[in-house]
Amino acid sequence: MSRYEQEAELKDLRAAFAEYAAMHSHVLQDVLARLDRTYQAFFRQVQAGEQPGYPRFQGAQRYHSFTYKEYGNGAHLDNGFLVLSKIGRIAVRWSRPLVGTPKTVTISREAGGWYVCFSCADVPIEPLPRTGQDTGIDVGLKEFLVTADGTFVENPRHYRKAERQLKKAQRRVSRRKKGSKRRKKAVRLLAKRHQQVRRQRHDFHHKTVFSLVRQYDTIYLEDLRVRNLVRNHHLAKSISDAGWAAFRTTLEYKAACAGKRVVALDPKYTSQDCSGMLDDGQGGKTPCAERIQKSLSVRTHICPRCGLILDRDENAARNILRLGQSLRGAVA
Ligand SMILES: [Zn+2]
Structure with a gap:
């Protein structure tokens, strides 16, 4: 049954039921449009071989x-x-x-x-002035992100700080009797706590994005499969906490508004290879690029070939910048 078939029925529904007549017709049509989008997304995922959840009815408590x-x-x-x-x-x-x-x-x-x-x-659109500078950024685990020139943006960990309060609010809800007034009150308080966490994260993302977009013309980053990482239990908390995917979305649209560019790259070996430079014997420099295998727990990059000692994520950020610039050079 198509969305338009359902829309055609609205007229009769409005005549028969007072609660439908009490709403503007466009509001009702939009419900059908949302339903249609949900089903389209569902079928698209099924066709792509994923296993999406079947669209569910959203009751009054869930439709906001x-x-x-x-x-x-x-x-x-x-x-x-x-x-x-x-x-x-x-x-x-x-x-x-x-x-x-x-x-x-x-x-x-x-x-x-x-x-x-x-x-x-x-x-x-309000383009920001060009600065002639590019950078690469890497997602840190300890830090929120690291840029190629060694700027560390701390992870605010709002969520963990607020987590105790959230847990307390959650416990209060579960203790109280279903359908009671006291439970409803506790639910409202829980929603407030969640809202606060959301707003803090949003604020942090926007401030970080703005400082990056103001400073750089092109920002290179790793095309991380965030979803895959989240499945790895050890990192799960840090990564979902940092809300990296949401951050990237914000970065991309703000950069577009400001007339700047964000380029995602294949992260292969960016954390392993050495970003140091060696003398090429003719007065110039050549990249070291020594591949140094390290597990996630190794936080420092130490290169025996060129002697570079650098924070692991900063080394990766430098590699991302160089990779991005070389690809760009190849295209141009
Ligand atoms: Zn090296």
């Missing part, structure tokens, strides 16, 4: 947002107020000015608060 798919039709702004069809006039506390042309309006609920999100077209 709704969308007016056309700004000006059912949802619009009036004097800083948000006017929603069938709901009313709502005061908004603006987190930032609206730029571009609003296209869709999504209302969501998170940890007891209501939020509105406008997706806009024609948002002017």
Whole structure:
């Protein structure tokens, strides 16, 4: 049954059931659009040979947002107020000015608060000035990331710090009787704790990304299969904690907004090979590139050939930069 067949039934449904008539038609249509996207993703994964979970029904406790798919039709702004069809006039506390042309309006609920999100077209991009500098970055385990010029960005470990509080809130929820008012209250508190962790991580990612994008024109990074790494139990915590995949997404779109580039590379041997330089005997330098096998617990790169002693991740970051630059040279 297609999305459009279901959309065609909405008219009769709205006539027959008051709860459907109480919602703007676009809001209902958007539910079907989301359902369709979910099934399309499911079938795509099945065809790719993966084992996705079958789409599940999302009850009232799990369905947190709704969308007016056309700004000006059912949802619009009036004097800083948000006017929603069938709901009313709502005061908004603006987190930032609206730029571009609003296209869709999504209302969501998170940890007891209501939020509105406008997706806009024609948002002017604000390119950052070119600096003529490139870098490679490597994911650290001890640090969040390391750049090729040896800048270490510390891992804030918000999650672990907040974990005790989270656990406590979680225990409180499980102790309380299902369906009770006290349990609902505990659930709200747990949601707040999760929200706090999420926001701290988001803030950290954005600040880190901004400093990288401001400083460098091209940023090379490893194309890590984060999912595979997370399955390795030892590293699981550090890596999901660091939220590397989310960070990369942020980095890529912010770089695009600022007119900069992010290039992902095959990480083969970048942590093993030596990034040191040797005299070539004619007054020049040639890469050492000695391959030094080391397990993950070895934190320092020590090269017997050229004598380089460097933090393991910094060595990798330098290799990533050199690899990226050589590939670029080959293309140009
Ligand atoms: Zn070396």
